[in-house]
Amino acid sequence: MSAPVLPEDPTTRQSWLSTNRMATLTAIVSAVFAVVLGGMMLVNLMHWRALDPLVVKVPGEPANFTAELARDKRELLELQTRYEKLFDDPKVTDVAIAAVEEELLAERQAYREAELAATRDYFQRQERLQVGAWFLVGALVVLVVALEVARRSRPVEPRPLGEQPADRLPRERRIAHAAVAVLALLLLGGAAAAGIFGPGAPPRPVAPAGVAPAEIVEADSPPAVVPDEPLTPLHWPMFRKGDGTAIASGFTAADAKQLWVIDFPLPGYSSPIIAGDHVFLTGGIYGERFIVALSLDDGSEFWRHAATDVPDSISEDLSLFADESHSAETPATDGERVYALFANGDIIACDARTGERVWARSLGLPEDMWGHSSSLVMAESLLIVPYEHENLDTSGIFGLDPATGEQVWKHEGTGLAYTTPVVATIGDRTQMICSGWGLVSLDPATGEELWSNTEGDLVQGGDALGASPAIAGDLMALAAAGNPVLAFRVSADGAEKLWEVESYDTSDYASPVTDGELLWCVSNDGYFGCFELETGTKVYEGQELDESFYAALTLCADAVVAATRDGSVFLLDRGREFKQLSSFDVGGEVSGVPAFAAGRMVVRTYDQLYCFGSDE
């Protein structure tokens, strides 16, 4: 590095073309450029973050969904509805339909372009930020070089040799002494004031009224009901009602409204079940798992039972997958007792009236990276426990004596299964149809295998089926992700495939539902399809609700009920037209299937329990 440049004559004026001036000018220009560019990039960065299509600001819509786009979508939907209604009007001519169709296509094209432009805007801003960053670096490099050149070529006025500097230190140090003392005291005083007038100790959160998870309240208090008398009727005694139909006849969408809501801070993905006026729910936190009985009338608690002290329980080894819970399995009841299975393989039976434990046992930890989720089933006076996982020694489907928990039969496991078996009487025989890697039908009374179809084209996605079948009479349909929609005619000897239709309206989680004529299914991200059950003819496909679905579909008297993880319960027309009748906002994610009884619908969210119905 060269020494500073000393001018030959102090009076010499530099030319504007001097290296120092040019370098200084370059530094100024590049600095201004960097500041302007940086400012523009900052603004661009804020716009870019606000337009992230993966961030949802308004429920159901991505962040880049502008007001203009929303208007286009609304107009498109209105036009679509108008177009569809034309077919119902016999007076409308084909020419008129063609004109509206043309308009619809043009609108659809315009909407697609607008949506594409919105998404493209996001990525173009991202690309500009990246390009801008390189230019910013380039400008900074120019700035650095220019500054260095300017610094090296800057003339320095030499001081006269021999002159001694003034002893300025004492004065400066005295000022510094005073400044340090005053400002340090001011700083500390400000800190003390901020602390004294600040918020103080953090507030102690208090468990809300309702269910207190930390308190284990055994059923000491006498129940208001008479023991030894089974709860009746069995409105919704197990997962999806247990008969594969998931149809609730009493509840109508037309006049339903919210009757009550309670806090239920015991997380779990299991669904509620209902017998008599009792709603049963399971839930838990690490180390504490409960089954709770609540009143269908007002949500008040009858009893709760902690699944502790289960013989051979190995809960301390439990490691949950992020999307799992301590109780993903829905309980089951026969009115006399209620049975609950938990994520660690503990299974307990309690008196449905009093909550007193009848028996408890452990099935061992399920070995499955996704966790266990198949629910309990009551059939032929037995408690059926589908407990298939990767460890074939402990995996299997068990038939237990509901009074004692003793094993009556065991069907050796065939591998992973996430579905819950459906029980149906076909012909004169009761069959329990299990789906996993294939189809297996068992006699629920003996565990005897009636028929199986584990080969062929059932599982195409390389993973076990996640959605359970829907069944009506002797027709059974499967709509599970990675596979086409499939329908079978089931007989005493096997299942004959009727049809298959490629569709993206299938799900990893949400089971389809059928009324015997039509089959409805929904994909994980909210695309609905409807097919004729007998023929596989598409009624509609790809109708979107744009919310995320885990819960199986159910049918009430006049609607398809679809609950979402975004906190909505949609009621859709049971007809051949995709039409939303109404919806309820429940404020939290719904992963379990709603349960129905006596004109009421009970919906469980992450930490609350809602009841809807008519108040009459």
Add this chain to the structure above:
Amino acid sequence: MTTCAHASAATRPPYRKLLQHLTIGAWRLLLLLGLFAVGLPLPAAQDPPELSDHALPLVDNPPPSQNWHQWLDIVVLALALGLAAWLILKRRSRRGVFWLMVGSLLYFGFYRGGCICPVGSVQNVGEGLFGFGVVVPLGVVLLFALPLIAALFWGRVFCGGVCPLGAMQDVVQYRPVKVPIWLQHVLGLLPYLYLGIVIMFAALGAGYLICRYDPFVAIWRFDGLEAIVLLTGVMMLLSLFVARPYCRFLCPYAVLLRLCSMVSRKHLSIYPDACIDCRLCEDACPYDAIRPAVHEDKGGPLARSKALFIVTCLLVPVLAGIGGFAISRLSGAVFSRAHPDVQLAETVAAIDAGRIQRSDLIQTEQQRLENWRERDHDYAALGDRAQAIYDRFVTGGWLVGIFFGLVVGIKLVSLCLRWRPKEYEPDRGSCLSCARCFDYCPGASGCDGDQSEEVRA
């Protein structure tokens, strides 16, 4: 050398005209390209495809973290420190230091993204020393220790030639203004306070402040939150006119380097041989780290300050007490809120009281809330935990405050002491070993350390 400098100033290079045209052309090109990058309107949308034929890419598991990189960092750091010491003490080359600084900036800054750096390792080591059950990896300990060891032997060669944060500020330094001495002394206290707070945050699990508020990492990674990008812009602009503001008035690691450097075995000297009192170097140091020689003791106010000295000494424990009280109040009320468990307790309390809705929370807070509800969901335990953390922050605040009060007291005492260097020499604590002063010393100009014998001859 002085003669050569005069000659170079007087001569007009023949390429100046060409240089002028090139410079103006470069501005225009830069401006146009920049506007193109940021401000052009969107191109017209193309016809969207009816059906996408986009093939979904296969998702591979990411490779395991590359441990060798950490050891490479250590080797590079050690080599850079050795090279810096050689360039500063032996070669006396500002040019060499400058290019070493650029190289470090490229490697530790742009290539490694500013992580991990010795400055940030203060937090890891602080967490290991004062935290609960935290083991600091050997590599991090070495990153932390090597610059300090180098400072014990050769002064702050890390600051001068290796630190990427320092390099960012150094390379844009244009016309540093002279910060008043009293203000330097006041602002010079901030790194001590910041050091204490940083270690307290790390030890109590409230996060790594140095990393969170690193003012330069946004440039190195081409990404950052808006507030940090803004901070970067402010710091860069400030660096044009205030020499290394972060290093001098904020960097907590500089506190440790300063202490090591004050007792260093060797340290750079402005002159290779003997000071001739030419005073050329007096304003050379942008950090005001050159102690001017004082040959005449004119007495002055300090001669009357024995009473002040005694009072200041007596004030030290009082300041420590005030500091402890003040920072402990601040720490409990404000700093403890940075801990995730305290935040969670406040969130749960606010939601249950109906002051906020779950939808008001940002994604991280929602996830934290869900995790708690899923895994723990024990209100009493959460309350106990938050209270315990609050208590720890209060205790930590006492320790940090006492430390800071002592620093303020010692600073006041030191300002009462006489200080009379007979020659121009760098202040070993403040000197960043940037080697700028070499160019100003006629005894050193045009020669390196090996040639100093010739100069003396």
